[in-house]
Amino acid sequence: MSIAQPVPVSPRRRSFAGGIHPPSSKRLARDQPIEVVPTPKQVRIPLLQHVGALCEATVKSRDEVVAGDLVGRSDDPVSACVHASISGRVAKESAATLPNGRRVPTVPIKAGDEQLEGQTLLDDTFGGEWPTLRLDLPRPDLILQGVREAGLVGMGGAAFPTHIKLALNPDRPIDTLVVNGCECEPYLTADYRLMLEAPRPIVTGALLAASAVGARRIIIGIEDDKRQAAEALSKAAEGTDIEIRVVRTKYPQGSERQLVPVLVGSNVPANGLPLDVGVVVVNVATAAAIARAVLRGKPMTHRIVTVTGRGVVQPKNLLAPIGISYGELIEIAGGLTPDAARVLAGGPMMGFTLGDLDTPVTKGTSGITVLTREDLQQFEETSCVRCGLCVDACPLNLVPTRIALAARKGAWNLAERYYIKACMECGCCAYQCPAQIPLVQLIRMGKAHLAAA
Amino acid sequence: MVEAPNKAPATPKKEAPIEPGLQVAPGPHLSSAGLTTQRLMVDVLIALVPVMSMALFLFRWFAVLQVGICVVSCLTVEAITSLWRGTRPSLQDTSAIVTGVILGLSLPWSAPWHVGVVASAVAIGFGKAVFGGLGQNIFNPAMVGRGFVMISFASSLGATAYVRSGATLEILTQATPLTAAKELSGNVPGLWALFVGNANGSLGETSVLACLVGGLYLCLRRSAVWQTPVSMITSAAVVAGIANLLMPESPLTVLQHLTSGALVFSAFFIATDPVTSPLTERGQVIFGAGLGALVVIIRLFSNYPEGVVFAVLLMNAVVPMINRVTIPKPLGGLPARA
Numbered sequence: 001m002s003i004a005q006p007v008p009v010s011p012r013r014r015s016f017a018g019g020i021h022p023p024s025s026k027r028l029a030r031d032q033p034i035e036v037v038p039t040p041k042q043v044r045i046p047l048l049q050h051v052g053a054l055c056e057a058t059v060k061s062r063d064e065v066v067a068g069d070l071v072g073r074s075d076d077p078v079s080a081c082v083h084a085s086i087s088g089r090v091a092k093e094s095a096a097t098l099p100n101g102r103r104v105p106t107v108p109i110k111a112g113d114e115q116l117e118g119q120t121l122l123d124d125t126f127g128g129e130w131p132t133l134r135l136d137l138p139r140p141d142l143i144l145q146g147v148r149e150a151g152l153v154g155m156g157g158a159a160f161p162t163h164i165k166l167a168l169n170p171d172r173p174i175d176t177l178v179v180n181g182c183e184c185e186p187y188l189t190a191d192y193r194l195m196l197e198a199p200r201p202i203v204t205g206a207l208l209a210a211s212a213v214g215a216r217r218i219i220i221g222i223e224d225d226k227r228q229a230a231e232a233l234s235k236a237a238e239g240t241d242i243e244i245r246v247v248r249t250k251y252p253q254g255s256e257r258q259l260v261p262v263l264v265g266s267n268v269p270a271n272g273l274p275l276d277v278g279v280v281v282v283n284v285a286t287a288a289a290i291a292r293a294v295l296r297g298k299p300m301t302h303r304i305v306t307v308t309g310r311g312v313v314q315p316k317n318l319l320a321p322i323g324i325s326y327g328e329l330i331e332i333a334g335g336l337t338p339d340a341a342r343v344l345a346g347g348p349m350m351g352f353t354l355g356d357l358d359t360p361v362t363k364g365t366s367g368i369t370v371l372t373r374e375d376l377q378q379f380e381e382t383s384c385v386r387c388g389l390c391v392d393a394c395p396l397n398l399v400p401t402r403i404a405l406a407a408r409k410g411a412w413n414l415a416e417r418y419y420i421k422a423c424m425e426c427g428c429c430a431y432q433c434p435a436q437i438p439l440v441q442l443i444r445m446g447k448a449h450l451a452a453a
Numbered sequence: 454m455v456e457a458p459n460k461a462p463a464t465p466k467k468e469a470p471i472e473p474g475l476q477v478a479p480g481p482h483l484s485s486a487g488l489t490t491q492r493l494m495v496d497v498l499i500a501l502v503p504v505m506s507m508a509l510f511l512f513r514w515f516a517v518l519q520v521g522i523c524v525v526s527c528l529t530v531e532a533i534t535s536l537w538r539g540t541r542p543s544l545q546d547t548s549a550i551v552t553g554v555i556l557g558l559s560l561p562w563s564a565p566w567h568v569g570v571v572a573s574a575v576a577i578g579f580g581k582a583v584f585g586g587l588g589q590n591i592f593n594p595a596m597v598g599r600g601f602v603m604i605s606f607a608s609s610l611g612a613t614a615y616v617r618s619g620a621t622l623e624i625l626t627q628a629t630p631l632t633a634a635k636e637l638s639g640n641v642p643g644l645w646a647l648f649v650g651n652a653n654g655s656l657g658e659t660s661v662l663a664c665l666v667g668g669l670y671l672c673l674r675r676s677a678v679w680q681t682p683v684s685m686i687t688s689a690a691v692v693a694g695i696a697n698l699l700m701p702e703s704p705l706t707v708l709q710h711l712t713s714g715a716l717v718f719s720a721f722f723i724a725t726d727p728v729t730s731p732l733t734e735r736g737q738v739i740f741g742a743g744l745g746a747l748v749v750i751i752r753l754f755s756n757y758p759e760g761v762v763f764a765v766l767l768m769n770a771v772v773p774m775i776n777r778v779t780i781p782k783p784l785g786g787l788p789a790r791a
Contacts, residue, residue, distance in 0.1 A: 344480075349481045353479075385727050430481050
């Protein structure tokens with residue numbers, strides 16, 4: 001047993017090739033403690049909040065539910081069930097368009113009188129005892145079952161069902177569990193606040209997840225602009241074998257393909273998963289949710305959402321019930337400023353603009369960023385002069401300009417020859433492009449076309 | 454007086470009109486501040502300041518006149534061709550100025566005014582506009598113009614055109630270093646003179662020092678890649694070295710090869726033209742290596758004392774092929790066939 005200390009990763013592998021340094025703007029919300037959102041009058045629980053199959057409602061209109069009750073599930077193995085985030089009466093099923101453009105059915109719940117609120121809710125979520133040293137590890141299949149029943153998905157953004165990640169695969173032994181505390185997306189501070197204010201459930205969750213996948217090693221990776229978070233986690237992990245590593249701040253350090261090589265030393269194959277090199281990666285918020293699910297049987301009903309940007313009056317980090325609308329959270333943050341221009345689900349690099357502020361928050365909503373007209377520098381698009389800045393910036397070693405322009409011309413073969421499918425749409429290329437070519441949009445269009453073909 | 458009920462409430466105090474509503478747009482929603490194509494071009498002009506200063510010092514008003522003629526002609530032709538093609542004149546990207554300056558600096562001080570005008574017209578018209586304007590051309594526009602006049606006005610641009618006996622500026626009475634070497638007259642200036650630029654030649658090529666200073670600026674600002682010039686100069690040195698070993702009577706030493714003619718000037722300011730050079734690091738190294746080798750080979754085996762123009766045009770032609778064979782593998786290795 002060693003005492004965990006934040007250790008800088010060896011200088012040789014402190015970072016990855018490519019990437020960019022956008023202004024982080026995390027200062028806006030980083031010092032705002034987690035605040036509990038008052039119970040809204042109504043929530044709408046989307047029946048699809050993850051990558052995978054749509055859930056079917058298990059409740060019908062006029063049913064009474066208590067916060068934490070199952071409201072939707074699917075028999076499909078790739079799916080995650082959904083739960084009521086507040087107590088009340090179920091209303092008639094309605095549809096909502098999620099920020100990614102998918103229109104999904106939702107289960108609306110009208111709030112009843114009895115609610116878990118305020119400090120009580122915060123204590124219930126993160127407080128109490130989180131064993132790290134004398135943790136009686138449940139059997140892997142029980143951990144998995146707990147995770148599955150709680151409807152856990154990756155909370156870093158992709159929202160992949162967690163129980164699939166943690167399922168043991170005899171052909172692919174797992175050596176290392178990486179807990180991702182990078183939060184490289186500019187503006188967002190939800191993970192930072194969680195690491196600072198509730199490091200213990202993260203540590204407990206990491207131990208549980210490692211035990212489920214059979215990992216011998218646990219590494220928590222944190223960018224070096226969040227040293228306080230690294231210290232808080234080190235303290236919480238004292239006495240365990242968890243390694244806490246500080247990596248260089250660079251976008252997109254929090255992407256699995258960038259983080260795994262830096263922490264573990266092996267590249268993830270372009271068409272593969274970290275699993276292929278014996279690694280499972282979970283986000284810090286997911287780790288905390290695993291602890292809550294397995295030890296306390298609590299489903300994923302709430303998450304921390306950063307509401308930030310110069311377009312909101314008072315940026316905040318909010319503990320919000322799933323299904324509350326984006327608009328309500330913005331109101332709690334003081335509302336929009338007069339020059340607010342774009343409301344984003346997520347951060348400015350990979351976030352989607354919102355067309356409707358009534359859209360419900362899902363398990364994958366890490367933040368709401370409101371940019372002002374001033375933030376959005378808009379220039380006219382000019383011709384590509386093949387300066388190669390996008391090639392330098394691409395963290396996946398692709399040639400974005402070629403792929404994007406091939407897609408624009410409909411030269412699908414050419415786009416594939418330049419590995420269009422390997423692109424993860426991180427946005428580094430478009431951020432750098434001096435000609436303001438919408439590279440990511442073009443590549444996304446090309447991928448959609450090829451997927452449909 | 455009764456106020457109309459539908460009248461909008463008091464207008465906001467801010468002067469800027471507030472556009473209503475929120476935008477819906479694809480990400481990413483931030484872009485790197487101030488990084489535009491224009492900045493890349495202006496950087497090239499800034500990097501050319503030492504070279505232009507040296508040209509001004511050596512050739513006085515000949516330099517001003519020649520560069521001025523080319524810049525004005527290039528801008529005019531750019532404006533005419535873009536009007537003709539029905540696009541807005543794209544003068545603000547300053548790429549036409551860059552072409553004009555580089556073209557002017559590649560001409561001899563003595564070239565008559567019409568040479569500069571014709572070279573500019575061919576550079577912008579046939580080098581760029583016929584391909585579809587900025588970013589679409591295969592060949593370096595300045596080199597297309599330079600190559601055209603080099604052949605069309607052989608007497609105004611040949612070796613003898615550089616020399617005028619009895620000129621008040623002393624260097625103008627000497628043959629260019631490469632011509633001196635070619636004719637085995639043995640009158641090649643010393644290495645230091647070549648490095649600083651105290652020698653006859655085309656306006657911008659004489660001072661290796663000035664080119665290095667400007668080139669360093671370009672590479673540090675990442676307005677040009679460093680791989681191409683480094684590879685080009687290295688390759689020229691290697692080929693010149695081999696030539697010296699095989700032909701001991703060879704008129705130029707390796708260092709003389711590197712410091713005379715337009716090698717260093719073209720390595721930093723012509724070979725690095727992003728439009729006509731490869732996109733990937735590996736491609737840039739191959740491109741530079743080909744350029745360096747061709748320059749020395751043309752110097753040694755052709756009738757021309759210098760080989761930069763043809764080397765650049767030849768290598769420009771193979772850039773699409775270089776791009777094709779140097780497609781980088783994605784991080785973590787190839788995706789398996791689906």
